[in-house]
Amino acid sequence: MFDIGFTELLVIGVVALIVIGPERLPKVARTAGHLYGRMQRYVSSVKTDISREMQLDELRRAGETFKSSVESAVSGVEQQATVVDDYLRKETGNVSRVMDAMGTTEGERPVTAPALKQITDAQTPQQSLPLDEPASEPPVAVVETAHGSADGKSV
Numbered sequence: 001m002f003d004i005g006f007t008e009l010l011v012i013g014v015v016a017l018i019v020i021g022p023e024r025l026p027k028v029a030r031t032a033g034h035l036y037g038r039m040q041r042y043v044s045s046v047k048t049d050i051s052r053e054m055q056l057d058e059l060r061r062a063g064e065t066f067k068s069s070v071e072s073a074v075s076g077v078e079q080q081a082t083v084v085d086d087y088l089r090k091e092t093g094n095v096s097r098v099m100d101a102m103g104t105t106e107g108e109r110p111v112t113a114p115a116l117k118q119i120t121d122a123q124t125p126q127q128s129l130p131l132d133e134p135a136s137e138p139p140v141a142v143v144e145t146a147h148g149s150a151d152g153k154s155v
Contacts, residue, residue: 020028 016028017025
């Protein structure tokens, strides 16, 4: 703390002996030692408090950084969920239009893929799937009901 060498301490001791006198010097030295110890404890306490405050500040900053990264991740997930939700709503609408165009009702199901391909290609040509049947055949819609085919014959 203070840069005091041995010679400076010797000079201070001689001056204190002359000024204070030999009877009171031990008592004064003891009191000075107690005061010096209190000062060291106080300085140590202040250093510890400052260190604790710095650590708390670092933890607070780390918590804020973590919170912002979590919020960023949540907003990214919400955006992706919105995109998926919009896509599913659009596809549900497309399926409904295809079903309406094919004239199906509840209990009936379409059995020809060319008709479905033609309707789907008209609405979303970039997302059509290749089928095994040639595209030159005219689309024919045959609908099966729960009781048989549309021409009256049982399946």
